[in-house]
Each structure stands twice: as structure tokens, then as C-alpha cells.
Amino acid sequence: MELFRTAKAVTLRSHLDKYLVADDDQETVRQSRNGLSRRAKWLVEGSGHVIRLKSCHGRYLTASDTAYLLGMTGKKVTQTVPGNTSDSLIEWEPIRDGFQVKLRTRSGKFLRANGGTPPWRNSVTHDYPQSSATQNWTLWDVEPVEVPEADPVADYLSSLSSFSSISDDLFGSEPPSPMSIKAAEPFGLSSKRIAMELFHNAKAVRLRSHHDKYLLADDDEESVIQDRSGSSKTARWTVELVKDADSIIRLRSCFNKYLTASNQPFLLGMTGRKVLQTRPGRLDSSVEWEPIKEGNRIKLRTRYGNFLRANGGLPPWRNSVTHDVPHRTATQDWILWVVDIVEIQIQSPTAKPPLQSLSHSDSSASASDSSSPSSVSLHSASFSRQESNDSLENSPPKTEGRTIYYHVADDNGNVDDSAGGQSFTLKENGVFELTRRLEEETGLEDIIVCSRSNLNGKLYPLRLQLPPNNATMHVIVIQASSKAARSFAKPGIP
Template sequence: MEFFTKASAVKLRSHLDKYLVADHDREKVRQSRNGSSGKSIWVVELVEGKSHLVRLKGCHGRYLTATEDPFLLGMTGQRVVQGDFETDSDWKFEWEPIRDGFQVRLKSWCGKYLRGNGGTLPWRNSVTHDEPHGYSATRNWVLWDVEAVGLPEAPLDYSFAESVVSSSVSDENFGSDPSSPMSVFSLSSSPRRNSKLQISSNKFRSGMDFFHNAKAVRLRSHHEKYLLADEDEESVAQDRNGSSKAGRWIVEYVPSYDNIIRLKSIYGKYLTASNQPFLLGMTGRKVLQTLPRRLDSSVEWEPVRDGSRVKLKTRYGNYLRANGGLPPWRNSVTHDIPQRTSTQDWILWDVDIVEIHAQKPAPPPVAHSDSLDFESNTPTAESAKAANFSRQESTDSNVGLPPKMEGRTIYYHVAEDNGDVDDEGMQGYSLIFKGNGVEELTRKFEEETGLEGIIVCTRSPLNGKLYPLRLQLPPNNVTMQVVLVLPSSQVASEFDQQGLL
């Protein structure tokens, strides 16, 4: 509920990185990537006498309404529309926000949840209220990110909805409440009060203990690769060579915050969460090395503990992510929110402390736009191997070497919709797999490629057709060649018709 109690208006972003919008027909609601339109703004109304419920009013002056009408006959989802408020059925307009990690679920009057649907038409971009069924592919469809927005002080003129200014919360007003990963509040709150919210953090939750007294660190991803600053002094990547100086990041502590750090590369530039998309149409955005004239929130990261590892969160809720899969994703680094179960671990990092401060460092000077001193004003540091840290820097010859691989080499290609494979005569991509089970291998491929529901197939030497693997694999010393078939493809439909799945 804290996502809404301090917000005059919000935007809701689904797991598909699309916004909940009120359609121009004044009846439908849907998802859209255009979050700058007034249609994506929902005014928050607290329900009198029910402190755990809210109503959401769209740009046309109508409320987000959970109906009893099925979205499609024979399917479980029910329609969500824009409706005029009715006193005798006010329960249809009431939603209960339920925290789920860094996101929120909105429960309707009948115990179902607001759901941003994906897939093919007519599901694509639709919004229903439904019960999550535990399928890993759709489990996150009921999760929403909440963004606080400002409204004009004058009453909103709903007849001119497109003129609404949907200014996002500024860096100065964007707090980091200890009980909430993303504090939302009305822009009428005073900056002084908001700054207190930012400072009062929980170190244990934020993961700052991973960087205690650290002057320099190395970050190792889920793929056992290190975060490296590229020689072009602009991009960053992953590499198994952890002994490289490019894998060393200087830690700077941000003044007035005890839960925020900056990371500076060997080229004197900061690890930066940019606004540039990594690939058009995809959610991930580029992570770069930059040296801005003014140090802003794009170079600031909040460490968040996750067991024995840490997640690095931007000020706007995304996470530093080490990508796997096929090029151009392989070895790339973006900031994003993980959507699939198989990629949840891609935002987790091991922290290797390679140099510590002899005493707690003084915070660096505040940066000014006219005159900047980017060098951290910290005491002299010394390399150390202390018992206080679980990971230490060993000799350069041992750091960053790939782990010893055991098991078979499996070469694979991804099939087209009709089952054809380009350059199948070539070796293709490969992975090391230790085991004999097809289900375990399938999970390994999903983790490696970021694809879900794939079918691992082999090509018959007799007729050249693809068949799903169903039996145990040969012994570990046998190299294999397989083809991955997507669940939405034509060849997968044929497998289903033939009873092979």
C-alpha cells in the first residue's frame, strides 16, 4: 500500500515494459509502450474507511473497473474496463495493492489480479483480471512497477487528457525508503522531507556490507564472467579473464547517502545506466562508461543483498544485468528488470574485494557543473588480504581463470519456424553439460539462451526430420549436435499433432 499512499497519481508498467493506458474510446484499457501520454496517468483515490484499498481514475475521468464479463469465452480472464463510478457497486472500482518484492499486485473484488497479457492476438496488449496459474511463463504477468508522476495543481481537465503533463519524479524528489525499493509520494512533499527518506536506509537490505571499506572491487556475474571496461573507454562487457586491470572498479561513496555507490573504471569513467536501448524493441538499456560534467543519478547504484550475492539497482528500479544466450546478447551488459524465471539470476553478482581502505573513506566532494574534481578525496589505500572478507584477490595468475569443465560438449542451432536451420553443417554454438536427463538439459538451454518452453530435438539420420529428444542422453564422453525448436513455431505444432510432445 505504501506504493500509493503518498502518490497523487501513478503510472503502472507491466512485465512487458508497457504501460497501462485508458483507451481513447473511453471504455477499453490496454498496454502501450508510450508512457509519455496522459492516457497512462491514473489518479490515486484512497477508499474512505478501507485503508488498504485504492481507486484509480483515468484521463477520461472514469475508473479502472474489474467486471464479471469473460474476456474470451471459455477462458479464465475477465475484462477490465473504464467505468463511471456507481455507489451501489463501488466494489468493482476498488483494488488492493499487495507488495511482491520490488513490484505490486493489484487484487480485484473477487480475489483475482490485474494482469498484463502477452502472446499472440487477441491476448497481446490486453488487460484482464485473473488468477495466476503458477506457469513460469505467465507468473509475472500480474506484477506491476509503480511510477509516481506529478499532476498540475489545478483540477485536471479530463476533456483535454493529452495536455496532461506526465513529468516523472525528479532525482531530488525520488526517495529510497527502507521499507520500499521505490518510494512513491506526492510532488507536493517538501524536498527536505524527501531527503530524509533517502538517507534513512537499511544497510543490511541494501547490501552495502558487500562494499564495506572497499576501495576497489571486481564483479563476477552468474555466468562466471567478470564485468570489464572495454578499451574503447565507452562500452562494458563480460569476460572470463578476471586478472585483467579492466575488471577493476574503484568504489566511491555518495555524499549524504549510506546506501548508494559509484563505480569508476580504470579509464576514470563511471559505470552509467544510460537511456539508450541495447536493441530496438527490447527492454534492456545500454550500460556505458561515461564522465558527465555533473554527476547525476545515472552513475549511482544501490547494492541490494540477495543471499550471498548482490544486485545493483539503478535509481529507477532497473538492475545491472549480465546477459547470456546468442550474440549480440552474449557477454553484453544492460540494465533491465528480469521477466523470465530462467534469467532471474542474470542480475546477481559476486563481489570480490581486491583493495581496501586502511580506514573508512571520507566521501568524495560534491560535484559542480563549472568546476569538477572527479578524483575521490579518500585516504591512501593499501592492498590487503583481510579475514573480514569472504573473497580476496589472489595472484593474477589465478584470478579469473574459467572453472574446470566436466561433461559433454553439446553443439546447438535454433530452428526457424518451419524447422529449417541455417548453416547446420557448421558446429554452431556450444555448451558443456554434465548429466543424462533431457529435462535437465532443456533447463540448461533455457538458462543459456533466455528462451522459454524450447523443445530439444535431434535430426533423424534416415529421413532428416526433427524429432524431440525423449530418452536419456548417451554417456558424457559423446559429443552431441541438437536443434532447439521454439514452442510457438510451426514444427512444434506438428509435433503436438503427431503426439510427440
């Protein structure tokens, strides 16, 4: 995997969109949504096809022999400092599975991110996936990061001296030399900073490929294509800067949808993945791009190490846009883009220049339709204070939507009301949308959403539409394979 050839440290993100973190008790390992924390960063050490992962506390990710729960198959994953660095409990074998990785222990078990109700929620164990519903629990997205401050580069280099080489498949054939690491900032940080300078004050941009065609949001409001019509409004992309990430941007089309690196293959059997316009319910790493300057052009890299690529050749490749890693010299330039700033963000003289996303009130302003790359449209200097950094996630509170309170029932449909309930806000009106959201919240699959009758206390599955937006709902989540679910099929039960 090309992604890991220069990686000195990584983060591991589970199927629940949570990161593997090393707790401050220097023993526990769990999942957390805070992927920016130093506790989510793991130094990589390797020998052959086996790697070790060291936490910010200087302890190793360890597949212990201690049962997580008595009578269950999963074993605890902890942080330890073994007396012998060749201890097989701290060795993990990365196995590629599509765009993701499995980490296998010497005993053949896999690092697993558990979902469901407590105590399973946010826990991490090593186990064999027992059913098809938990197959994805052993898959991890691996993202390269800078070396954590708690682990100086010198310490990292000294640790490399104990291991002759890093996995050829994942990390390249040779570790980086001390001179190259000392002379350069981690992961080309200076190139990232220079590239980000293009976007700091840019409100809208156009991206021009090496084919001299522009990145366009197609009128179907889903596809992304290349076209020579740079004066079209569909060639305009609004820039948003991401909170707590000084080298990441989002690009929003004229249809108010985000440039998205999807997991859908462009053509069956080919490596390129589709780039789309989407409006996700929650802004995630699929809509985040990292600009990297190369000469007078830039590359836009996804969090998974692929690059935005303008394809040439014969149809269906011609004018298509994918994200991929260029494997041939002839296609190296396909990931390079010229950035034309078509609208500048004007700040008041007293405003500070921190990275912030652009407000929705200004993002709808029309861009200059000039096709000249040097054309720039300026707006009034009475620019109001910028909104919060994530323009969708942190927009001003709205009252629309209903509050959903939920409990997860046991196999018989019983609920422990004393444990309190979890809640979230849902804007959609359908049971399908509610079911998908509850699967995300609970980490469960193949669920049935029920309500409890006020007359007899029995559970009834929800059908079709939900009550009006201003209604508060209390629902019960059960597994489709549970005894409670099977009772729905009995006569007399709707």
C-alpha cells in the first residue's frame, strides 16, 4: 500500500467512524470520535510483514490473554511495556482488504472495534468475527499523521534501529534515513502550508486539470466531470476550511453539495473510485481534501492517500474524475491542478486571520463569470464575523426536527429503564431514515424500531411515516433475530 511507505505514525479508524485511542490510564484501549487527540496517534515499528504500534505513552498495543467478559470469546486489547520486545502479543500482521486493513495477531485473531450497548460500546478486543453482521468490525481505515509530540523523532529513529526493515507491502522496502527526516518537515508539511496559503483568503475557486479542462459539478447534482467551459457557474467551488485542521479543506459546488471521494469503483475491476457531489448527514473524511503544492500546481489528497485525478483517454475515461494513486509515469500529471481564485474573502481590518470556514450567507454570492484565470471578484469590506468552522455541523441551532429517545431491548424485548435513554435529533420523516440513524448510534445491524403500547405495554414495530417534526418520540430498538422480533409474526400481532 503506497499510503504507508512514508508513514511514521498512523491513526486507525473503525467502521463506527471512531478512532483507536490509548487511554491516559496507560492500560486501556478504546474507541473515540476525537481523531485529533495525541492519544489517537500510534507510532509504527516493523520487521518483515509484522508491525508493532506504540502509543503516545510509550506502550505497545497488546493482544492480551485476558477475557473481556467472562464467558465471551473476545480478549482484551491493552497497552503494555513487555519485558521482551519480541513478545508475539505486541505483533500485528496488516492484511489489506479493499481500501481498509485488518490487523491479525500471531494466534490468528483480529483487532475488533465493538459496537452495541455498554459494556461493548467503544470497546476494543481481538477475536474471530463470528457472524456476517460483525465482519466489518475487524476493518480499519489507516490514516498517516505527523509524529506525536510526546514521541520525538529521535526516539522514533532509535526504535527503528531494532528492526531491519518495514513491511514491503505496507511501509516500503527501507525506513527513512535520519538525515532525510531531520532535514524535512514530517509528511511535506511545508508544501501543505504553501498550498493552504492559496485557500486562506479564497472564497471560491476553479480547478483546472492538465488537460486544460475545469472541474465541473454536473447538472444531475451528483456527477463530477471535466469541461473546457470555465465560465460556467458549475466550475465554481466554494472553499471551507476545517476546524482544528490547518491543512484540510472542503469544496462545495453551486448545488450546495460537497466534492466527495466515494468508495464506489468507477469501473468494475479498475482501481479508480468515483468522485461525486454529496450532501452527507454528517461531514466526514470523505469530503475532506488536503492540498499539497507541487511547482505551480497542487494535488488534492484524500484522508486515505488517494489523489483527485482528471482522467484522459477514450470513453468512458475521457472527461471523468476519480480518486486514485497514479501507478504509471504517464499518468503522474493527471493528479495536478491549477487553482484559479474567482472570489476573495474580504475580512475587516480588525479581524484576525485564523483558519475558519466561510459563512453560508456569503457562499451563495455569484462568482465572476470571466474565464480568465486572473479574474477576481471582490465583495464589500463590511464582511461580517465568520460563522463557525464547520458550516453545516456548527450552524446556528434550529428548532426543526424531532427529538428521539431510544433504549435497546434484550432478546425478550425487556428494557432497563433505570439506565436512562440516549437521544438525538432527526429531521427526516420516514422509518427507514430513523432505522439507519439508530444503526449508526447503536452500532447494531438488522434492527427493528418499535414503540410501546400505553395500553398493554407490548412492542409494536413502527411503520411508514413518523409523527410531525415537533413531536418527541420514545422508541425501543430490538434485533431482527431476537425472540421479541419473532413474536411479531404470531397471529393477532400487527
